Amino acid sequence: MGFRFIPTLDNRKGLRKSINVIPTDDYSFFRCNEYGVFQLNVVSGRIKDTLWDYTRDSLRLTRDIKINDPMNLYGPSGIACKESRLGLCIFWSNQDTSMAGCIMPVESSERFDETGWSMHFEHTFAPGEIKGYLDMKIIMYLKEPASVIAPGEGVLNNKPGVNLGELESYRLEVSDETIPFPFVIENADTDALWWVEFYHWDDPADDAAFGPSSFVVYLNSKVKGCPKVTDKGIQNVDMMYEITASVYAMLFKKLDSQQFTVMRTHGGKPGTISFELARMYDNCKEKFDYNDELERIHKLMQVTIKQLASNTSDMVEATNE
């Protein structure tokens, strides 16, 4: 049994470049409440509107898409048979609520003529339906299969519903859900100063939030030298840096080679383990590979964390026991 990869927009890069798509600036966002509908000012995926309250306001989005030269998509050098029909949808996902869905174009908005292929999307999220980051991807899929497959089209997908590639992606910060490093103070009857518990995750770039749902670092306040937050700052801060560096090193080593590559190249969804590791990796002056030894990564983490901490004015070292 052999494998074959069906042609998609993702693996036919030249094709993707040949079709002209309206830029992503064409997303429009509105907040809706009992007082009316108000367009939001969004800059680089951030809502610059002090009146926006995701718990009280609905979020409406609209998007117009136009593709010039859509006929390039069909036929042996395209991604769909000539007799078939492609469709577009917006796939959205929201990590903080673990919800996802598909937005279809407004019925009767689709136009396919000599000027190109266009359609209009509209969707409203209820108050509190989403929070944190809203990820949206415009996906091309096979809407209607071909009844006749022409010569040369045998390699193309003819199964409806199959994702044939991503046109673009967009990320909107709906609310600030910054997750602090998951330290927890314990008062345990053990000589261990600190330990970490890792929980199960499938994909560190997707479903593994950087926080207590994925791992927790316990600090035992009964042991001398345990980091503590006081009104003068953090006590035993060097130990805290050391612990943080150790945990980061462990997290890097938990990635398999593919996950490591994803971390280095794409980062991952905001708020995920991979995303935060990518941020840490970007801050390392010396880079490392998947195969590098734990001890080397650990040392690099110590150096990087101390450098980052020295750039942060709100971390004041009080005393070391």
Added chain:
Amino acid sequence: MNKFGTLTMGEAIKIVSDYDSMSKEIFESTVVHKWENGEIDDVEKLSEYDLTFRNEIKKVFDSFFPETGGNRHRMYPLDLHIGLKVFELLYPGKDGFTISDASDDDMWRYISVKVIPDMTYLRYPPKSEKGAKNINKKRFYSETRRIWIKTLWWYVYLSWQGDAESTCDVLKSNSVDNINKLIETPGKGYRLSLYRTIMAEYATRNHKPKYFAGVTKLNNAKCKTIEPSLLIGGEKGYAAELFDEVPYMVEQEDDDDSEE
């Protein structure tokens, strides 16, 4: 809007560590004894909202728990009916309750540890062979997809068939393992109408936990390249095909790790 209080992980650990610091004998003769009699500490500190919620859940708990005999293999009817009641009380849109609230672990920890610790404990006593002391931490507060009361809300939400009776009808023949398998594998996110369709389809099929686990895994794998709502048969056709594709093996044992 969350009308309950909130409890961070650190705050929950502090409270539970007080329980864990007791010897098993003292813990059982004092705390557990009170919990078995339906009494909890600091009840005067609970709000009216907390108390109303607690009393409603307690009615259902008292109705179904005795039938279990404390046997962990007979807990599903309790879980199902508690889940339906929690969902009724915290229905999306009711009193401003939202999905964002339902995703807030701090809120669920507060409910577990402060409002219904007795019921959480009786439902999930610690398993000593797993090294737990006096409290089953995962079910009380520590694992986001294992906090008991939270998992029940999400189980019902993801399975909802439009009303409580229809939902109960669809879910009545399931087991505790279905709850875990449904909740613990969100993939890129729960596709709400798809999950509800899958649960309705499962109600028409043979009920074996490993079969259901296979279906949820296959669904997550397929959703990487297929959008079920875009198929010609829609989500209903997709769900039926999904179950047809997973080999149904007659000889299976129930998966017991759901009780951890």
